[in-house]
Amino acid sequence: MSVLQHAIVVFSLISFGYFVVLNAVYLVFTGIAWRGVAHHRHLHEFSGAEEAFASPLTPPVSILLPAFNEEAGIVESVRSLLAVRFPELEVIVVNDGSTDSTLRRLTEAFDLAPVRKAMRSTLSTAPIRGSYASRKHPELWVIDKENGGKADALNAGVNAARYPYFCAVDADAMLESDALLRVAKPILDDPDLVVATGGIIRIANGCHVEHGQVIDVALPRSRLATLQVVEYLRAFLVGRMGWSRMGSLLIISGAFGLFQRSLVAVAGGYSTTTVGEDVELVVRLHRYLCERGEEYRIEFVPDPVAWTEVPEDLGSLARQRRRWQRGLAEALWLHKRVALNPRYGVFGLFAVPSFFLLELVGPAIEVIGYPTVIAGAALGYLSVTFLLAFAVVAVLVGAVLSLAALALEEINFRRYQRGREAARLVAMALAENLGYRQLTTLWRVLGSIDAARRRRGWGEMRRRGLGYAPARGASRGR
Amino acid sequence: MSENGQPLILIADDDPDILELVSFRLERAGYEVLQARNGEEAVQVAIVRRPDLAILDVMMPRLDGYEATRRLREHDETRRMPVILLTARVQEDDIARGFEAGADDYVKKPFSPQELGSRVQAVLGRR
Amino acid sequence: MIEELGWVSGALALLSFLLVCTLAGRRVTLARAERRRVDAEERLRPFALGLVEGDSISLPPLNAYESRALAVVLTRYARQVSGAALARIGAFFEDRGHVTHELSHLEDRRAWRRASAAHALGGMAAERAIPALLKALTDPDRDVAAAAARSLGRLGALEAVEPLAYALRDGRLPRAVSAQALLSIGPPAVPRLRDLLADTPSEVTVFAVDLIGLLGDASDAPQVMALLRDTSAEVRAHAARALGRLGAEEAANELRRALDDRIPFVRVNAAHALGAIGDAFATLALARQARVDGFDPAEAAARALARVSPEVLEAVASAPGAGPHLAQAADVAQVQA
Numbered sequence: 012m013s014v015l016q017h018a019i020v021v022f023s024l025i026s027f028g029y030f031v032v033l034n035a036v037y038l039v040f041t042g043i044a045w046r047g048v049a050h051h052r053h054l055h056e057f058s059g060a061e062e063a064f065a066s067p068l069t070p071p072v073s074i075l076l077p078a079f080n081e082e083a084g085i086v087e088s089v090r091s092l093l094a095v096r097f098p099e100l101e102v103i104v105v106n107d108g109s110t111d112s113t114l115r116r117l118t119e120a121f122d123l124a125p126v127r128k129a130m131r132s133t134l135s136t137a138p139i140r141g142s143y144a145s146r147k148h149p150e151l152w153v154i155d156k157e158n159g160g161k162a163d164a165l166n167a168g169v170n171a172a173r174y175p176y177f178c179a180v181d182a183d184a185m186l187e188s189d190a191l192l193r194v195a196k197p198i199l200d201d202p203d204l205v206v207a208t209g210g211i212i213r214i215a216n217g218c219h220v221e222h223g224q225v226i227d228v229a230l231p232r233s234r235l236a237t238l239q240v241v242e243y244l245r246a247f248l249v250g251r252m253g254w255s256r257m258g259s260l261l262i263i264s265g266a267f268g269l270f271q272r273s274l275v276a277v278a279g280g281y282s283t284t285t286v287g288e289d290v291e292l293v294v295r296l297h298r299y300l301c302e303r304g305e306e307y308r309i310e311f312v313p314d315p316v317a318w319t320e321v322p323e324d325l326g327s328l329a330r331q332r333r334r335w336q337r338g339l340a341e342a343l344w345l346h347k348r349v350a351l352n353p354r355y356g357v358f359g360l361f362a363v364p365s366f367f368l369l370e371l372v373g374p375a376i377e378v379i380g381y382p383t384v385i386a387g388a389a390l391g392y393l394s395v396t397f398l399l400a401f402a403v404v405a406v407l408v409g410a411v412l413s414l415a416a417l418a419l420e421e422i423n424f425r426r427y428q429r430g431r432e433a434a435r436l437v438a439m440a441l442a443e444n445l446g447y448r449q450l451t452t453l454w455r456v457l458g459s460i461d462a463a464r465r466r467r468g469w470g471e472m473r474r475r476g477l478g479y480a481p482a483r484g485a486s487r488g489r
Numbered sequence: 490m491s492e493n494g495q496p497l498i499l500i501a502d503d504d505p506d507i508l509e510l511v512s513f514r515l516e517r518a519g520y521e522v523l524q525a526r527n528g529e530e531a532v533q534v535a536i537v538r539r540p541d542l543a544i545l546d547v548m549m550p551r552l553d554g555y556e557a558t559r560r561l562r563e564h565d566e567t568r569r570m571p572v573i574l575l576t577a578r579v580q581e582d583d584i585a586r587g588f589e590a591g592a593d594d595y596v597k598k599p600f601s602p603q604e605l606g607s608r609v610q611a612v613l614g615r616r
Numbered sequence: 617m618i619e620e621l622g623w624v625s626g627a628l629a630l631l632s633f634l635l636v637c638t639l640a641g642r643r644v645t646l647a648r649a650e651r652r653r654v655d656a657e658e659r660l661r662p663f664a665l666g667l668v669e670g671d672s673i674s675l676p677p678l679n680a681y682e683s684r685a686l687a688v689v690l691t692r693y694a695r696q697v698s699g700a701a702l703a704r705i706g707a708f709f710e711d712r713g714h715v716t717h718e719l720s721h722l723e724d725r726r727a728w729r730r731a732s733a734a735h736a737l738g739g740m741a742a743e744r745a746i747p748a749l750l751k752a753l754t755d756p757d758r759d760v761a762a763a764a765a766r767s768l769g770r771l772g773a774l775e776a777v778e779p780l781a782y783a784l785r786d787g788r789l790p791r792a793v794s795a796q797a798l799l800s801i802g803p804p805a806v807p808r809l810r811d812l813l814a815d816t817p818s819e820v821t822v823f824a825v826d827l828i829g830l831l832g833d834a835s836d837a838p839q840v841m842a843l844l845r846d847t848s849a850e851v852r853a854h855a856a857r858a859l860g861r862l863g864a865e866e867a868a869n870e871l872r873r874a875l876d877d878r879i880p881f882v883r884v885n886a887a888h889a890l891g892a893i894g895d896a897f898a899t900l901a902l903a904r905q906a907r908v909d910g911f912d913p914a915e916a917a918a919r920a921l922a923r924v925s926p927e928v929l930e931a932v933a934s935a936p937g938a939g940p941h942l943a944q945a946a947d948v949a950q951v952q953a
């Protein structure tokens with residue numbers, strides 16, 4: 012056998028082996044997540060979201076909303092946050108040096124007046140230009156500062172926040188009215204133990220939205236967005252639930268996460284040097300608490316929902332995924348010391364190495380594997396029939412895993428009520444592996460490369476606005 | 490006042506059980522009952538139908554009981570309408586809030602239907 | 617190898633198919649069951665309402681399904697009503713054997729069954745279930761204990777006050793559940809809570825004093841005031857907060873003294889309490905704390921001053937060296953006047 016032949020065969024074997032390992036892990040995760048979600052559902056019947064709302068013992072929360080050039084939807088976002096059901100909260104909008112009319116619209120809509128707000132100096136941020144209070148809504152604050160990026164804006168919010176917990180939200184995320192109560196539940200139950208929680212992000216494309224609230228849940232028209240619906244369900248209900256149950260939740264979405272303020276402040280706040288500041292913070296919190304030998308939990312709660320819009324064109328989606336991957340790679344690389352280090356428990360010994368393997372190395376193996384394997388078959392080193400058979404199995408395994416995630420959704424939440432939508436989701440679960448998955452893997456590899464080359468910046472997503480879709484959907488903030 | 494001369498009472502709560510229980514009791518007692526599922530609806534119905542009394546749950550979505558009471562006090566048609574608040578939160582602050590918003594009385598949840606009936610009678614008798 | 621792959625493919629395809637069929641079938645059956653349930657409830661609701669009102673009801677014979685539907689409706693009603701109406705619901709459940717049925721399930725070896733039984737008993741106004749529920753508070757499964765706690769709260773079981781307060785400390789129960797259960801028991805729990813203020817571990821005292829703040833009245837103030845001199849900072853802090861909630865004006869002196877406490881969060885709570893009470897004599901001390909203290913105590917003092925005396929606030933805020941917290945409080949007071 013020539014060297015080339017040798018190389019191709021070996022790498023093909025590696026690819027196949029990786030495939031088996033990866034899917035075995037996903038399968039185990041599905042099992043763990045299943046128990047987690049079912050357990051949560053039983054609890055939910057006895058849970059007391061209403062009681063928490065009525066209880067004077069529920070700790071107050073500061074909602075932090077970093078905003079950059081959000082004139083289109085900022086007023087609706089803030090309105091819907093002010094309407095969140097929670098006994099005591101404040102909403103702090105951090106205007107991160109917007110160059111559009113964001114601040115003006117806020118001033119008009121909420122009757123803002125300048126005040127001198129006292130801010131802690133725990134976290135250093137870009138200079139603050141001014142603070143505003145609302146005549147109509149005493150719980151609303153707006154901090155105006157020079158542009159410093161999302162992490163910097165969040166840090167300013169952490170400095171300004173009054174309450175022991177803060178909830179970081181994205182400007183385009185629409186929280187359901189009792190989402191905050193539900194995501195706070197683990198903290199309410201064990202305030203000495205649980206330091207951070209995250210909820211589920213669901214896709215708003217195609218949903219009927221009114222006054223910043225999703226009134227009717229529906230699937231997007233676009234196939235690309237519907238594929239993402241399946242993907243998100245798998246990522247959250249299986250992925251995050253699984254990791255959470257194992258005590259190693261590494262990712263709490265920047266769009267919707269609840270944190271203990273003083274802990275985040277003393278751990279250094281959000282990092283402004285990475286584009287994945289949400290991941291990096293959670294990893295750092297794990298690290299910080301492990302290093303101090305403190306008992307803690309960071310949990311994923313599957314039922315509180317933040318609805319958000321996802322890209323419907325390939326260009327924006329690619330940019331988004333590359334950016335996510337870059338953020339993840341940067342965050343993991345920053346904390347690589349914890350990998351395989353017993354001082355960091357399950358988090359260090361298992362979670363971080365797994366992420367390295369499955370999220371960073373894995374996509375690379377996949378991307379190189381496809382052409383290798385095809386070349387191998389073309390050159391006669393691998394049997395074509397075997398390859399085809401394997402491909403069929405691969406697609407089916409992927410389909411089963413996605414169907415399992417859909418089953419989790421169906422049994423526990425059933426947000427998509429219409430039969431036709433359920434059928435469409437099933438079809439997408441089957442089709443996901445016929446191209447979409449491969450594309451996302453490619454983008455992830457590109458994202459890792461970007462990280463290695465230390466690229467900076469965000470890229471724009473062509474924001475359609477929910478009103479763009481023909482026929483249904485009330486527009487948001489137009 | 491309803492068409493047949495019976496006192497007309499508005500009950501607003503997002504919980505359908507409360508609506509059923511209160512309606513049943515009040516209808517038994519000879520009143521006519523209007524129902525609303527949230528604060529906004531309550532204010533709209535009150536302005537149009539001009540009930541003799543409004544019973545509002547405090548914790549309703551969209552517009553809570555306090556805010557709804559305040560709105561009723563702003564409109565000429567409903568300014569003097571008696572309002573009873575139904576609330577599970579009975580800290581002093583919450584009670585004070587209710588009166589500041591313009592309510593006339595409050596009933597704690599869980600409530601005794603009988604007592605609610607007496608309160609209604611008392612409040613209506615005062616006007 | 618290929619043949620094995622063929623088998624695997626077939627198995628996976630079959631699995632997918634079965635999964636989809638099961639879910640689809642499940643949807644259909646659930647929808648049907650839901651409709652039946654709604655119908656049954658519609659039919660039985662007049663009986664339920666009549667029962668609550670105290671009519672003498674003659675129920676037609678019900679099958680198991682309808683019996684369950686009626687129980688569900690009445691349990692929901694039981695959550696909303698008190699007094700004679702609640703007692704009537706309780707009597708119904710007792711007479712029809714539901715209470716006995718659920719009590720037997722409290723001994724089930726499956727945790728979820730015990731939990732649902734503990735939960736159900738709370739909705740049946742079943743006072744005779746209290747001893748069994750107290751025992752369930754120590755169940756090794758946390759969900760069972762939590763359900764028992766909530767039910768004991770709804771039943772107003774005074775015997776549960778002490779176990780619940782200790783459970784709060786031990787963390788065996790979710791904190792929110794234990795606390796809410798105690799709140800549900802309401803003011804009748806206060807005497808027992810007062811017993812827990814002395815000769816008990818300080819963590820238990822902390823919870824007891826918190827709840828007294830929420831449930832008690834002026835007569836409880838003296839005993840809580842004494843705790844302002846406790847050796848434990850947590851106790852002092854929570855005592856201060858409770859006094860604010862109680863609106864205990866006679867505690868003003870002691871609270872002003874607590875503004876000099878070594879521990880910041882005691883100072884925070886003392887300031888907050890003075891603001892709630894509206895103590896006019898505290899204005900200078902509050903102004904000083906707002907000027908010189910650390911972030912949280914200073915902020916609390918400034919807010920308290922805004923509540924006690926907006927005029928003094930305006931005056932001190934405009935003085936040089938007033939500091940950011942007084943400035944904020946004054947600006948906000950002006951904006952939201």
